[in-house]
Amino acid sequence: MNVIAAVKAYVLKMTEESEPGMKVLLMDKDTTGIISMVYGQSEIQQKEVFLLERIDSPNYSNSTGLRYLKCLVFLRPTQKNITALCNELRNPKYGAYYIYFSNIIAKADIKILAEHDEQEVVKEVQELYMDYLAVNPHLFSIGLPTCMLSLSWNPAALQRTVQGLISLLLSLKKSPTIRFQANSALCRDLGSRVDEVMGKESSLFAFGQNSQSLLLILDRRDDPMTPLLNQWTYQAMVHELLSINNNRVNLSNIPGVAKELSEVVLSVEQDTFYAKNIFMNYGEIGTNIKQLMDQFQAKAKSHQKIESIADMKNFVEAYPQFKKLSGNVTKHVTVVGELSSMVNKYHLLDVSEVEQEISSQIDHSSHLQSIKKLLANQEVRDTDAAKLVMLYALRYQNNSNNDINGLIDTLKKRNIPERLLRNIVNILEYAGSHARQSDLLNVESAVKITKRFIKGLSGVDNVYTQHKPLLHDILEDIVKGRLKDQLYPLVGNHTNSGRPQDIIIFIIGGATYEESLTVHTFNKSYPSFNILLGGTTIHNSTSFLDEVEQAMRNVSRKHTTRTIRNIRFD
Template sequence: MNVIAAVKSYVNKMNEESEPGMKVLLMDKETTSIISMVYGQSEIQQKEVFLLERIDSPNYANSTGLRYLKCLVFLRPTQQNIQALCLELRNPKYGAYYIYFSNIIAKADIKILAEHDEQEVVKEVQEFYMDYLAVNPHLFSIGLPTCMFSGNWNPSALQRTVQGIVSVLLSLKKCPTIRYQANSDACKILGQRIDEVLNKESSLFSFGQNSQSMLLILDRRDDPMTPLLNQWTYQAMVHELLTINNNRVNLSNVPGIPKEMSEVVLSAEQDGFYARNIFMNYGEMGTSIKQLMDQFQTKAKSHQKIESIADMKNFVEAYPQFKKLSGNVAKHVTVVGELSSMVNKYNLLDVSEVEQEISSQTDHSAHLQSIKKLINNDKVRDIDAAKLVMLYALRYQNHSNNDVKSLISLLKKRGVSDTLLKNTVNILEYAGSHARQSDLFNVENAVKITKRFIKGLSGVDNVYTQHKPVLHETLEEIVRGRLKEQLYPYIGSSYNNGRYQDIIIFIVGGATYEESLTVHSFNKMNSPTFNVLLGGTTIHNSASFLQEVEQAMKNVERTHTRHIRNVTFD
């Protein structure tokens, strides 16, 4: 189950099925993101694609077009896109149109398009199921920054999520058993809506003999700790500290950054160094960057001797690779340099040590003192100070000596923003013990911690890698065939004694790169017996997760946090 390979195969098929010759690729905002996640612009242009256009761009509406070019159309089947395409076909800019929709399209919409194709320029209409963002081979996102409002599904986000998951299933040719987290209405509703589509479109899902597959729908609220923690593997760390948006990282705010480095692309498909180091931890990244620099310097030196025509020819042939390598060196040195600067500037090693201890151990008095000390440290960022209080509030919510009030008072005294203060309350209302099905802080933790110290990642002191997401335990239960039906009920009547080979896990409220690492490690150990694919409404870092929490808690009555509400909002 490789979502990047699935999307790439559709793009290749799209290009191969049209007639040879120069083409235009016409997309919308979302399908542009879908394709850019797996292909760079130069790679697309190598497939005889002369122009990339956006149907929703005002500039495109006013352009004249080139009738001798063929047009590959890749759009989401929305009403807005259908209307725009009708206008396009009534006055076609190009000689022939090959139309591909990213998901199931209604027969009525195809009829409307046919009626507008008065000049008979449409050569083909097909459904190519790539209505999601393929982030890593085992990770996909629907691309929704938030999905809940006032404690319930935002209706448009629910519809978009159903469409995204359905397209994942179709692209991978899976018709799975659906299970969901029992205490989550959001998971149940999503599961039911997907099941309705599977039944309605049963002919599309009749894949014949298929491996046993399961779609397991989980709620972000069951594990609020994971998205709050600082991260120490390359991809996760970049997202936490700099933010990755559709494989792009904005560095324009970095002091003294060269113009060409103001935005960089981090794509494992187009960047071998990134592919090799995506799950490497911070300690190992320094060694990897040094090796990349040495490799570059060796190649740079070898090209200084050009004494003959043959030397020139060899140089020219090697130059594109040389240029690419030099760009890669500069990019990763810049990114890792900025990460290193932020780690030192904001005391992130000290912050992370306390975060990890709170998430993995129980020592109320020591944790309280450590948090107070860091709140009073001027080098620590406001968001890190507030997150420490949130982690404390979650772990010690029911502790007899809970002192979250004094910690919030210290945050107020420090001058932390009202938004962060409110989120210390929101997080408990959103994902406190009343909202969780799993026990985040079970009594087996001491045993697990001992194992983690032994099995921890090399290169970074194990103190920074103690935490394991709840998803880790869930996967262990699946392997043992012990996923309890009362905790994860079935939708529909597909039972198979709980034994599955292909497992698609979807997290309502967003997945994280730490969970992606968990799945990657699990697949390495258990493939081909088990193959896990992870998806989420979005891929969170701590800042985006807190926006999700804030949106979900708007207009929700605070029934579980009245005891700390006054100290926050007075």
């Protein structure tokens, strides 16, 4: 199960099945994102695609058509897009249209399109199931920054998530058993809706499958700690400190950064160095960047002596790869340089060590003192200070000696923004002990840590990666056949049909890159299983707190009124 390969196969089908000749690719905002995750613009242009257009662009309706070009249309089957496409067909800009929808389209909508095709320019209409963002081969996202209102599904987000999961299953040719987190109404609702569509479209799901498959739907609230932690593997670290948005990283706010580096693309498909290093830790990245620079310098040196026509020919032939390597070196040196600067400036090693200990151990007195020490350091960012208190509150909410209010008073003395203080209450209401099904934070004994230094930059050691997400334990139960039916029941009247080989985990409220690493590790350790991870979005701590804030709108503070005092809610 490889979501990038699935999407690329559909794009290949779309660009190669139409007649030969120059083409225009007409998309909407969402389908542009879907394709850009797996193909660069230059790669698309190599498939005879001369022009990329957006049907929802304000300028598109005024643009002049080129009737000698063929138009590949790739759109989500929304009413807005159907209307726009009807207008396009009424006054066609191009000579022929090959229409592809990213998901199931209603027969009534096809009929409407046919009625508007008065000039008979439509040559083909197909469904190509790629209505999701393929992030890594084993990781996908629906692309919804938030999905809840008042701790219930936002109806539009629920519909979009159902559509995304249905297209995912169709693209992978899976008709899975569905299980869901028992204490979560959101998980039950999503599972029921997906099962309903699979039943309604049973002919599309009639695959001859050799292996058992499972779709397990989880609720982010069962593990609120994972998205709050600082990260130390490359992809996760970049997302936490700089934010990755559809494979793009905005570096424009870094002082002195070159204009061409104001936004960089980090894609496992288009960047071999990134693909090899996304799960490497901070120390190893430094070593590997140095090797990349050495490789570039060796190539540059070999190009310095151009003394003959043959030398010139060799240089010109190698130039595209040379230029690409040059750009890659500059890009990664810039990114890692900024990460290193932030780690040192904001004392992130010290912060992370305490975060990891709180998330992995029980030692109330020691943790409280460690947090107080970091809160007294004005160079620690307000966000990191607040997150430490959130982790402490989640860990020790029910400890009779907890000092949540004392820590909040300390934050107030730092003049921390009111919004961060409210987030402490929000996180406890959103995912406190009352909301969690798995007794995530009830660790029986403190974890024994053996510090092993990793060769590379800064002496980073594995004390910074001792935390394991709840997903790790769930996957272990699945592969060992001991996932409890009462905690993760089956949707509807279906029966358990044995141990699944193909496992799709979907997290309502967003997945994380740390959980992606967990899935990657399981896939390597258990080669007879294929595990795929998805979420409504891919969170870092900032986007997670935005999600929590949105979910908690108009929710009463019934679980924290006695625990936390003196925070103003407007």
